Amino acid sequence: xxxxxxxxxxxxxxxxxxxxxxxxxxxxxxxxxxxxxxxxxxxxxxxxxxxxxxxxxxxxxxxxxxxxxxxxxxxxxxxxxxxxxxxxxxxxxxxxxxxxxxxxxxxxxxxxxxxxxxxxxxxxxxxxxxxxxxxxxxxxxxxxxxxxxxxxxxxxxxxxxxxxxxxxxxxxxxxxxxxxxxxxxxxxxxxxxxxxxxxxxxxxxxxxxxxxxxxxxxxxxxxxxxxxxxxxxxxxxxxxxxxxxxxxxxxxxxxxxxxxxxxxxxxxxxxxxxxxxxxxxxxxxxxxxxxxxxxxxxxxxxxxxxxxxxxxxxxxxxxxxxxxxxxxxxxxxxxxxxxxxxxxxxxxxxxxxxxxxxxxxxxxxxxxxxxxxxxxxxxxxxxxxxxxxxxxxxxxxxxxxxxxxxxxxxxxxxxxxxxxxxxxxxxxxxxxxxxxxxxxxxxxxxxxxxxxxxxxxxxxxxxxxxxxxxxxxxxxxxxxxxxxxxxxxxxxxxxxxxxxxxxxxxxxxxxxxxxxxxxxxxxxxxxxxxxxxxxxxxxxxxxxxxxxxxxxxxxxxxxxxxxxxxxxxxxxxxxxxxxxxxxxxxxxxxxxxxxxxxxxxxxxxxxxxxxxxxxxxxxxxxxxxxxxxxxxxxxxxxxxxxxxxxxxxxxxxxxxxxxxxxxxxxxxxxxxxxxxxxxxxxxxxxxxxxxxxxxxxxxxxxxxxx
Numbered sequence: 001x002x003x004x005x006x007x008x009x010x011x012x013x014x015x016x017x018x019x020x021x022x023x024x025x026x027x028x029x030x031x032x033x034x035x036x037x038x039x040x041x042x043x044x045x046x047x048x049x050x051x052x053x054x055x056x057x058x059x060x061x062x063x064x065x066x067x068x069x070x071x072x073x074x075x076x077x078x079x080x081x082x083x084x085x086x087x088x089x090x091x092x093x094x095x096x097x098x099x100x101x102x103x104x105x106x107x108x109x110x111x112x113x114x115x116x117x118x119x120x121x122x123x124x125x126x127x128x129x130x131x132x133x134x135x136x137x138x139x140x141x142x143x144x145x146x147x148x149x150x151x152x153x154x155x156x157x158x159x160x161x162x163x164x165x166x167x168x169x170x171x172x173x174x175x176x177x178x179x180x181x182x183x184x185x186x187x188x189x190x191x192x193x194x195x196x197x198x199x200x201x202x203x204x205x206x207x208x209x210x211x212x213x214x215x216x217x218x219x220x221x222x223x224x225x226x227x228x229x230x231x232x233x234x235x236x237x238x239x240x241x242x243x244x245x246x247x248x249x250x251x252x253x254x255x256x257x258x259x260x261x262x263x264x265x266x267x268x269x270x271x272x273x274x275x276x277x278x279x280x281x282x283x284x285x286x287x288x289x290x291x292x293x294x295x296x297x298x299x300x301x302x303x304x305x306x307x308x309x310x311x312x313x314x315x316x317x318x319x320x321x322x323x324x325x326x327x328x329x330x331x332x333x334x335x336x337x338x339x340x341x342x343x344x345x346x347x348x349x350x351x352x353x354x355x356x357x358x359x360x361x362x363x364x365x366x367x368x369x370x371x372x373x374x375x376x377x378x379x380x381x382x383x384x385x386x387x388x389x390x391x392x393x394x395x396x397x398x399x400x401x402x403x404x405x406x407x408x409x410x411x412x413x414x415x416x417x418x419x420x421x422x423x424x425x426x427x428x429x430x431x432x433x434x435x436x437x438x439x440x441x442x443x444x445x446x447x448x449x450x451x452x453x454x455x456x457x458x459x460x461x462x463x464x465x466x467x468x469x470x471x472x473x474x475x476x477x478x479x480x481x482x483x484x485x486x487x488x489x490x491x492x493x494x495x496x497x498x499x500x501x502x503x504x505x506x507x508x509x510x511x512x513x514x515x516x517x518x519x520x521x522x523x524x525x526x527x528x529x530x531x532x533x534x535x536x537x538x539x540x541x542x543x544x545x546x547x548x549x550x551x552x553x554x555x556x557x558x559x560x561x562x563x564x565x566x567x568x569x570x571x572x573x574x575x576x577x578x579x580x581x582x583x584x585x586x587x588x589x590x591x592x593x594x595x596x597x598x599x600x601x602x603x604x605x606x607x608x609x610x611x612x613x614x615x616x617x618x619x620x621x622x623x624x625x626x627x628x629x630x631x632x633x634x635x636x637x638x639x640x641x642x643x644x645x646x647x648x649x650x651x652x653x654x655x656x657x658x659x660x661x662x663x664x665x666x667x668x669x670x671x672x673x674x675x676x677x678x679x680x681x682x683x684x685x686x687x688x689x690x691x692x693x694x695x696x697x698x699x700x701x702x703x704x705x706x
Contacts, residue, residue, distance in 0.1 A: 489674025
């Protein structure tokens with residue numbers, strides 16, 4: 001740490017602009033660096049120090065002293081590269097870069113995974129980088145008073161973003177519609193009067209109205225932002241600290257077994273707790289049910305007592321009436337007594353029926369309660385048994401899977417060892433394999449075969465490009481020029497068939513040559529093919545074998561158009577010499593083996609066309625004469641050698657992925673439609689029609705792009 005601070009102190013001499021108070025500014029910077037090193041506070045303040053570059057070692061200080069707030073506002077900074085590696089700032093939560101001279105932000109800003117607030121106001125920033133999408137903890141972004149012209153769609157991937165300030169950006173008149181995916185955005189500040197999308201009548205309204213308009217344009221349902229930061233569902237919380245460079249420890253078998261046992265114990269414990277909770281819940285419900293039954297019984301008892309009381313009152317009234325009736329009528333006492341006895345019997349019968357109904361109702365309630373208790377007990381036992389059975393089945397399945405994996409791994413290792421042994425023995429003993437190796441190498445160094453392979457590769461590239469173009473048109477729903485593309489594919493297929501026929505003929509010629517060599521060497525040793533292979537490996541120029549990897553495809557295309565691709569082996573010396581191709585003369589071509597004048601003329605025309613195409617200003621006119629013109633001053637773009645590096649050759653290859661598996665490269669052409677949209681394994685499946693255009697497939701051609 002002392003070394004980092006000393007580096008910062010030594011670098012302070014070159015960090016400031018020329019002014020009269022350099023001494024005061026330097027003293028202020030040294031004081032702030034001393035405070036940052038000695039103070040336990042999480043703040044690191046380098047503001048108002050007239051810095052032109054971030055002091056060296058600043059980011060290391062933030063990492064070592066675990067600073068969370070970095071203030072660099074009110075300086076003359078244009079870049080963040082001088083302070084160290086931005087990956088050391090993964091602990092930083094707030095960065096203030098306002099009032100500086102930044103034109104753009106570095107791509108390494110994506111390492112600030114814990115950053116929650118970023119202030120960039122009062123700068124010269126024209127665009128935000130795509131890597132801002134990795135700052136998933138960002139909540140506040142202030143880019144006001146800058147030179148923004150457009151917004152990146154990556155802002156929609158900031159799920160924690162709550163506040164976005166874009167005011168005082170005079171060239172910004174459109175919002176990216178993908179901003180609607182930032183569902184927690186609750187504050188959006190823009191100059192709504194100058195906006196075109198959304199229109200001013202929407203852009204001048206509230207943030208919710210603007211977000212609803214963007215969601216409507218993207219056919220997305222609007223959801224209001226969450227009220228608190230704790231409700232935000234993100235990959236990582238802004239308050240949590242994640243070290244993206246921490247090394248993850250690998251688990252051994254014993255640790256995995258211990259983890260499984262611990263997981264099972266947790267499951268048992270959780271099941272036991274759940275069972276106890278369930279039993280407590282059942283007991284609680286049983287108590288509540290008993291209380292309800294007691295309440296119902298009490299209510300029914302009260303009703304019965306009320307009924308008995310009402311019956312007694314009625315009996316008293318009837319008795320009074322009977323007495324009155326007896327007193328009033330002494331003429332027929334026998335009849336009155338009979339009526340009274342009949343009424344008394346009827347009253348007793350009704351009272352008995354009422355008592356029986358009450359007893360039946362009470363018995364039915366008790367039976368219903370008992371039935372519910374029995375059903376609940378049965379469900380508890382059934383769930384317990386089901387849990388135990390599922391746990392046993394899971395254990396058995398895990399053990400069986402481990403056994404199967406072990407057996408398959410053993411079989412795979414045994415099969416690999418056996419196949420390796422068989423292949424080595426076959427390669428050493430089989431002369432046919434040796435002959436095939438020599439034939440393959442002879443075909444590689446043969447100029448005619450090489451030229452045919454280059455032509456097949458170029459046509460395959462064109463077919464792949466046409467297939468990719470048609471896929472893109474289908475995605476964009478573009479239907480014009482379909483017949484023109486179809487004619488181009490048909491012509492390319494015809495050329496491809498012709499080239500394959502020529503390649504087969506040339507291969508047969510080489511095989512016949514090898515057979516003649518074999519018949520002439522019957523009396524020689526059995527290692528004839530190995531010796532010939534060694535001779536070919538020693539005699540073949542390494543540059544000729546590697547020319548296919550280094551040759552510029554554009555130069556090969558022009559040589560193919562002029563019909564002199566077979567003369568490419570004679571150009572190896574010029575291609576790998578490092579000299580410009582324009583310096584090649586007719587005499588040099590003749591001295592290097594190009595005997596036909598038509599071939600020399602075609603090579604000169606192809607080189608002129610290639611150099612003219614590579615020129616950036618497109619003002620280069622290829623010479624028509626065969627003699628070299630007077631030397632002229634060529635720019636770096638015209639100083640072409642015809643050889644490109646690996647990174648450059650990757651730019652010329654357009655790989656079309658298989659439309660079926662979406663994984664491998666396309667290497668099969670369907671006839672007659674000419675689409676190159678399928679890999680070789682997928683073409684082996686049962687397909688009757690092309691997966692792109694649904695045209696019936698007559699046959700397939702497998703091609704490999706070199």
